[in-house]
Amino acid sequence: MSLLIRIFSFLPLSVLYFLADYLLYPLIRHVVRYRLKLVCKNIRLSFPEKTEAELNAIVNAFYHHFSDVLVEIIHGYRASDEEMRQRVCFENMELLEDLAHKKHGAIAYLGHVCNWEWIADVGNQFADKSIVEHNVYRRQKNPRADKAMLQLRAKRGGECVEKNQLLRKLVQLRHAPYPFVIGLIADQKPSPRNAHVWTTFLNQDTAFLDGGEVLARKFDLGVVYVHITSIKRGYYRIHFELITDDASSMPENEITLAYARLLEDNIRQQPARWLWSHNRWKYSRL
Numbered sequence: 471m472s473l474l475i476r477i478f479s480f481l482p483l484s485v486l487y488f489l490a491d492y493l494l495y496p497l498i499r500h501v502v503r504y505r506l507k508l509v510c511k512n513i514r515l516s517f518p519e520k521t522e523a524e525l526n527a528i529v530n531a532f533y534h535h536f537s538d539v540l541v542e543i544i545h546g547y548r549a550s551d552e553e554m555r556q557r558v559c560f561e562n563m564e565l566l567e568d569l570a571h572k573k574h575g576a577i578a579y580l581g582h583v584c585n586w587e588w589i590a591d592v593g594n595q596f597a598d599k600s601i602v603e604h605n606v607y608r609r610q611k612n613p614r615a616d617k618a619m620l621q622l623r624a625k626r627g628g629e630c631v632e633k634n635q636l637l638r639k640l641v642q643l644r645h646a647p648y649p650f651v652i653g654l655i656a657d658q659k660p661s662p663r664n665a666h667v668w669t670t671f672l673n674q675d676t677a678f679l680d681g682g683e684v685l686a687r688k689f690d691l692g693v694v695y696v697h698i699t700s701i702k703r704g705y706y707r708i709h710f711e712l713i714t715d716d717a718s719s720m721p722e723n724e725i726t727l728a729y730a731r732l733l734e735d736n737i738r739q740q741p742a743r744w745l746w747s748h749n750r751w752k753y754s755r756l
Contacts, residue, residue, distance in 0.1 A: 531742030569692035582745035
């Protein structure tokens with residue numbers, strides 16, 4: 471953890487929110503203008519039915535949300551398990567637990583919605599402590615950032631698995647004496663050579679990663695979507711939605727398409743709380 475993050479993590483969240491409002495937001499939105507053109511373009515193309523005023527409101531709300539997520543991640547380094555249980559409410563946890571036992575393992579799909587990093591706390595929320603949580607991640611180019619992310623996710627109760635090692639890890643887990651859950655964020659763009667599944671998503675022709683579906687079908691895992699809702703500032707509600715308890719019999723691409731539909735519904739309910747700064751539509755279908 472960098473020294474600066476370590477220092478700021480000792481501050482109360484109320485102070486961090488003050489810094490988010492009066493330092494981070496003006497800096498990111500108005501001074502640096504962090505990916506502003508891309509954010510505006512993504513939002514405009516996703517919601518053609520909205521007025522100019524409504525689109526601008528979403529843009530500004532996104533940058534407020536983005537600033538909040540940054541300070542919440544910092545706060546997460548010091549937050550106790552008890553505080554996190556108060557801030558992140560997991561509903562119908564029994565669906566995920568039962569699925570993990572029934573299939574010996576499950577994939578929990580989610581997106582960069584609300585504070586996705588705090589959702590790694592699910593490992594501390596299981597009533598059945600025999601279930602082991604793993605989170606798939608992409609190694610960061612900056613070694614310090616990579617180390618900090620691993621430290622945060624480990625503190626929240628999950629073991630991180632680099633995406634390129636997921637297949638090997640699943641082979642090991644299928645022979646483990648305990649059920650497991652794999653947390654998988656799959657809403658970012660695939661590379662052109664991995665763009666196998668296309669669908670209309672947020673009014674645009676969009677490619678989705680299908681690696682999670684391929685592994686779910688191969689290992690016959692249960693699959694759920696993690697629906698994240700912001701209740702109020704710093705408080706989130708998590709609801710698990712079943713995609714399938716019989717992945718091996720699902721039609722090809724159906725799991726991925728179901729994920730895309732559920733993710734879009736989640737975003738449309740709170741449009742400012744998705745990661746619009748990602749260049750999601752960089753590639754077009756060939």
